Amino acid sequence: MKTTFLCIALLTVIISCNSYQPTVSNNSATSTIASDTLRIANDSLEYEIIIIEPGFNSWLVTQPPRGFYSQSTLELRNNFSVREYNLRVNNPLRYSPDLYMWRIDYDPKVNYGYEVNYLLYNYFLFFEKRYGQKLR
Template sequence: MKTVNLFLGILGLSFMSCVAQTKTDAVDKGTTKIENGKVTLSNPDLEYEVIIMDNGFERWFSTNRKPKDHYSITFLENKNRRWVQEWNARAGRMNSVIEYRIDYNSQTHYGYEVNYMLYHYLLYFQQVNNLRLD
């Protein structure tokens, strides 16, 4: 299973990744598990796993997320593509709160679960750090 690991802390951010192969014919059977400050998304059919570790995100996500049917997959992919592009442009710059790049390939079909969670994390990160990625 290829893995996308997202480890987030108050002082630092680390995103280590291996992008899944493009599989547009795979069905998104992703599962989300939230417990003890750790959000885990996995889907063996799409060969990915995303782990977000940030105690603040779990609380924010449970109170601020929109229902899953609120967004289309196209909306999420477009937002994530733009936000990740800006995120990566800022990564590693002096005085930036963004330390690491996100390896998000817009040609890869990650499925709804990954895009939904990534969108919400990037939205959370912007609100907590009072910055805009677009």
């Protein structure tokens, strides 16, 4: 009888712990998403980069400033990182599809400009550090 009572009490505690979900107001969630979303678009080249990663913007300010690397250096590094990233997207049995969800369409023949290459390069650094991945 004691064992049955203890099992029921333990089960009740476990269920009650799982049923608690803190509420978050929509205003704070929306402002967090808006502040952690980075969008760069150029209609003449028909490209768009959207980075939605919590903490990326605050991490970016701790990195070397724009102009620290040359555009050709950033393009070279991005080309290798995009190639490896896309290989992992195409191999969901080996690499987590939760980390590698979408392909990145990066054409090394297109001049995306310094800003895009700088942000993409830093995103890959952020991604590697945050998720413990090595793309190089």
